[in-house]
Amino acid sequence: DTGVSQDPRHKITKRGQNVTFRCDPISEHNRLYWYRQTLGQGPEFLTYFQNEAQLEKSRLLSDRFSAERPKGSFSTLEIQRTEQGDSAMYLCASSLAGGREQFFGPGTRLTVL
Amino acid sequence: QQQVKQSPQSLIVQKGGISIINCAYENTAFDYFPWYQQFPGKGPALLIAIRPDVSEKKEGRFTISFNKSAKQFSLHIMDSQPGDSATYFCAASIKTDKLIFGTGTRLQVFP
Numbered sequence: 478d479t480g481v482s483q484d485p486r487h488k489i490t491k492r493g494q495n496v497t498f499r500c501d502p503i504s505e506h507n508r509l510y511w512y513r514q515t516l517g518q519g520p521e522f523l524t525y526f527q528n529e530a531q532l533e534k535s536r537l538l539s540d541r542f543s544a545e546r547p548k549g550s551f552s553t554l555e556i557q558r559t560e561q562g563d564s565a566m567y568l569c570a571s572s573l574a575g576g577r578e579q580f581f582g583p584g585t586r587l588t589v590l
Numbered sequence: 591q592q593q594v595k596q597s598p599q600s601l602i603v604q605k606g607g608i609s610i611i612n613c614a615y616e617n618t619a620f621d622y623f624p625w626y627q628q629f630p631g632k633g634p635a636l637l638i639a640i641r642p643d644v645s646e647k648k649e650g651r652f653t654i655s656f657n658k659s660a661k662q663f664s665l666h667i668m669d670s671q672p673g674d675s676a677t678y679f680c681a682a683s684i685k686t687d688k689l690i691f692g693t694g695t696r697l698q699v700f701p
Binding site for chain 1: 689
């Protein structure tokens with residue numbers, strides 16, 4: 478399968494714990510996006526990378542959130558000191574630089590108890 | 591100005607009917623308008639997209655109509671099928687930037 482993959486698919490954690498999610502984009506795609514989707518809402522942009530450079534971060538991305546893409550391939554999104562309000566689906570998408578089509582992965586469902 | 595407004599919130603259509611979902615935007619800098627389909631527990635899947643220099647685009651049973659002067663665009667699903675039951679999102683972007691999504695329309699197609 479050459480689509481976008483995300484791991485884990487589901488994560489349940491207790492408030493205050495740190496969690497890390499991984500995204501593997503489509504292999505030739507150099508742009509990678511993170512979005513967050515809460516129940517009944519559309520995805521909201523968090524941040525994106527072109528190769529290993531993080532080019533934009535949303536105001537939604539508080540100091541507790543950090544994203545990396547160290548070698549320009551896979552990316553990780555870490556949430557420190559999780560809060561119940563962090564419960565959401567975290568989606569990753571990738572595209573070719575200069576391309577308009579973004580392809581989404583299956584998402585990681587985070588539940589903070 | 592960055593918002594994309596979508597309606598209706600939910601839609602019930604009989605099999606074989608036409609489903610119509612509408613979106614409106616304010617930012618005239620938007621230059622790419624995709625529609626995504628999402629099934630429960632899955633990521634959004636790109637369905638069809640249009641650029642503002644075209645008034646209509648058709649792919650199979652799916653058609654986007656685009657009205658640049660009104661800053662509105664819509665998705666038409668012809669001959670709707672139960673398998674089309676899903677949540678549909680419109681979106682917009684500027685250049686190759688992030689997508690701004692609408693709030694979604696939950697479509698239910700009954701046999």
